[in-house]
Amino acid sequence: MVKLSVLDQSPVRAGGEPRQALEETIALAQATEKLGYDRYWLAEHHGTAGFAGSSPEILITRVAAATKRIRVGSGGVMLSHYSPLKVAENFKLLENLYPGRIDLGIGRAPGSDGLTAAALAYGSEIGIEYFPTKIADMMAFLADEPPVTEPFKQVRATPAISEMPEVWLLGSSDQSASYAAHFGLAFSFAHFIAPEACAPVLDYYRRNFKPSESLAEPKVSAAIFVICADTAEEAEYLAASRDLWRLKLQYGQHLPYPSPEEALAYPYNEQEKRIVAANKANRFTGDAASLYDRLLAFAEDSGLDELVVLTITHDFEKRMRSYELLANVFELGKREQAA
DSSP states (O other): OOEEEEEOBBBBBTTTHHHHHHHHHHHHHHHHHTTSSSEEEEEESSSSSOOOOHHHHHEEEEEEOOSSEEEEEEEEEEESSSHHHHHHHHHHHHHHSSTOOOOEEEOOOOOSOOHHHHHHTTTTOOGGGHHHHHHHHHHHTTTOOOSSSGGOOOGGOOOOSSSOOOEEEEEEHHHHHHHHHHTEEEEEEETTOOGHHHHHHHHHHHHHHHOOOSSSSEEEEEEEEEEESSSSSHHHHHHHHHHHHHHHHHTOOOOOOOOOOHHHOOOOOOHHHHHHHHGGGGGEEEHHHHHHHHHHHHHHHHHSSEEEEEOOOSSHHHHHHHHHHHHHHHHHHHHHHHH
């Protein structure tokens, strides 16, 4: 059976506040745990009014404390900005606090504009070209082994752990897939960013995968954008918010999430209508029955046993309802009882 997990970007709605978005993150995590979702990932974004989650490590601590069973992790930490030692120590500490429940997802995208990315890396001359070395050093620090970077051979990350967090590499390109395959890491593809690349990138990862101490065989998931509602018409109505938000994002405007009414009242020109139509390829919308068939077909065609669901609506109750409907049609509650 296909497992369902959650990706939460802690979205800020138009007319709302970041504090409210973070409170909703906690509420959604508790609700989806009860519904039977497998894991809950927190995203990292900077320099945007649309997302409140700038530090997944801090949110993981809060979400894990508010839940009991669900795995909690980063979706992901943008390792290109940070010290591999610091990331390893953060997640070793989290693993000690919440044993057997922590995922460390890493990414190479900036999660921000270029200037903000430079500010995050302030004081360091290391660039994106060192990303593979950072992965190697981070994995060594997690495993309490000497890192590959020669000056740091005597450095060890603390505190000690008895079990490694699950390490995932997140991405939407064959470059990210190549790193995941080379280091023998699990790979989660960002379908909601680049749906057309999903099949070839996953195929590349599987063909080039090298077993590692932490993972013997390829392990993949896909992060997908979904809006499930009681009717297909309602789902499309709710998705109008995303259509306008993504259009504005392509214009470089990092705005709070608009309401459907605002989105439907927007005066799209012909070029913008074409952009919106093209962007619909990276979302799944509909009622529960139709989405069940579509998502199962997508998972089967892509060779996936896990889908990481990203849902954003202007109305938080509609967002909760979307996750509830999916959980019910996939019978996640019955699986939880059987386990």
